[in-house]
Amino acid sequence: MSAPVRALSTDEAAAFRLLRLLAAESSPYFMAALFATVPVAAPGLGTFAVDASWRLYMDPELLVGPEAWPQTDAAGVLLHEVGHLIRDHAGRGEQLPQPMSHGAWNYAADAEINDDLIAAGIPLPAGVVTPEALGCDPGQLAEDYYQTTQAAGWPEPSPGEGCGSGAGTWASPVELPADVDVDGRGSLSDADGDMVRRHVAEAVREAVEGAKGRGNVPAGLARWAADVLAPPQIAWQAVLRGAVRHAVALAAGQTVHTYSRPSRRRVPGVILPAMRGPKVRVGIVVDTSGSMGQADLDAAMAEVAGVLRAGGVDRSRVLLYACDAATSTAQRVTNIIHIELVGGGGTDMRVGIAAAEHDRADVVVVLTDGDTPWPDTPTRSRLVCAVIRHSKPTGTPEWATTVHITPGRS
Structure with a gap:
């Protein structure tokens, strides 16, 4: 012994x-x-x-x-x-x-x-x-x-x-x-x-x-x-906070009390519960079409890591979809090392967005070079278009949040 x-x-x-x-x-x-x-x-x-x-x-x-x-x-x-x-x-x-x-x-x-x-x-x-x-x-x-x-x-x-x-x-x-x-x-x-x-x-x-x-x-x-060390270029904490503000109501009616973590307020002889807001479901759609080069995919993976590190995101509820003109099976991922990117065909990110919405994502982040059709009407979830290209992104929906990523920049 x-x-x-x-x-x-x-x-x-x-x-x-x-x-x-x-x-x-x-x-x-x-x-x-x-x-x-x-x-x-x-x-x-x-x-x-x-x-x-x-x-x-x-x-x-x-x-x-x-x-x-x-x-x-x-x-x-x-x-x-x-x-x-x-x-x-x-x-x-x-x-x-x-x-x-x-x-x-x-x-x-x-x-x-x-x-x-x-x-x-x-x-x-x-x-x-x-x-x-x-x-x-x-x-x-x-x-x-x-x-x-x-x-x-x-x-x-x-x-x-x-x-x-x-x-x-x-x-x-x-x-x-x-x-x-x-x-x-x-x-x-x-x-x-x-x-x-x-x-x-x-x-x-x-x-x-x-x-x-x-x-x-x-x-x-x-x-x-x-x-x-691959750094994200986007301040996902701020981007997701803004998107989530519209997607998830943080009013008192949706905040629950829990005794799993006592409140910081101290009342002699009384244990008060803490208040816990809802965690966010995030769907990440990664463009794996033939137009996405290795530098583009590397940039996309750095941003995925940034999303995972953002506060308020429940990693157990982050799903990733590799998408070209079709969508692969959703991958539950808490670390970019586990991600499998498959594809190489045409480009239609609407397929991936629809799959993420089907899985009840509160926010859908699309990482793409922008050569894709977009939904014509606002989606139920908040849509974040992260466009990976050297020029400023164009053609994304006005009602979506659009951010710009330059491939190959450390």
């Missing part, structure tokens, strides 16, 4: 700091993430693991003593575990078709990380999972590896094995509640985690551009950083 999780001892903390230094020296762009994790000792765990709150659980026998891993291997495992947090494997795992195979996802996520670590020359223990070991080509995403691994029927590890809830698999039995402090340090919130990811992505981009850092950045990591 494992002993209770505790703070690192003096010797263990010294060993961990050395591993962190070795890891940072080999991958300096991971510095922010390495120092953001909260290290704890998990006696009997037999490995390293992470939870979704950025705690790093380490079996102390692997840090110090006769059974300790070689320092270079242990530093590589540290980078591996931090890699799960950086790439948000927990959040991405939640978006897989349910019920998911926890074992297949852990293998797939491991392969995505190890592929880049090996390419960077990072030493790892023998027998780590690689794309080749899964029968896959390197350079793909964990979602691609997952499909192959799940279809191959790889054996499921026992619940509790693997890299922990921070990798999107089963929570390790030793994992602590998010609100528990260890040695005076708490866990990271989702917002803090996103901020760390952005810091790492910026460091990766600087390394790619040669501003600082050593060696070559693995292609998969560079691609991840580019996705994280």
Whole structure:
């Protein structure tokens, strides 16, 4: 049986700091993430693991003593575990078709990380999972590896094995509640985690551009950083707020009281409910016709990410429709990494708008180069026409909100 999780001892903390230094020296762009994790000792765990709150659980026998891993291997495992947090494997795992195979996802996520670590020359223990070991080509995403691994029927590890809830698999039995402090340090919130990811992505981009850092950045990591940093050009918070003002009544009659989060008002001896307004349903129609080049699609994906980050938008109610002259099946998406864009034919965004309205969208955002017919009469939902082209957009309905996006502008 494992002993209770505790703070690192003096010797263990010294060993961990050395591993962190070795890891940072080999991958300096991971510095922010390495120092953001909260290290704890998990006696009997037999490995390293992470939870979704950025705690790093380490079996102390692997840090110090006769059974300790070689320092270079242990530093590589540290980078591996931090890699799960950086790439948000927990959040991405939640978006897989349910019920998911926890074992297949852990293998797939491991392969995505190890592929880049090996390419960077990072030493790892023998027998780590690689794309080749899964029968896959390197350079793909964990979602691609997952499909192959799940279809191959790889054996499921026992619940509790693997890299922990921070990798999107089963929570390790030793994992602590998010609100528990260890040695005076708490866990990271989702917002803090996103901020760390952005810091790492910026460091990766600087390394790619040669501003600082050593060696070559693995292609998969560079691609991840580019996705994280792709900035939206539109202030979607303001655009959606204006559109939603017409689409969703925020009057008191539509505001409900809830005790799930008490009110900030304090009355002695009385618990008051908070007031919660309705969340917004957003339909995003992406033009995938033949006239949309790769730069146009990249610009569209940056704006999709901006919509997802806008306040007041319930990510569980965001649906995306890839549309040319026909519409693909609606995709529920909380992260642009999961989006599949299919198409290449003619152009008629009215089809996608109709599909979004059928799914009861409050706001429909159309990302297109503008070479499409538009509805003749106002739609039930508020329509936002985001036109991607170098010249000012023309031809959009007067009753719609129109914004202009320049492709290729960072």
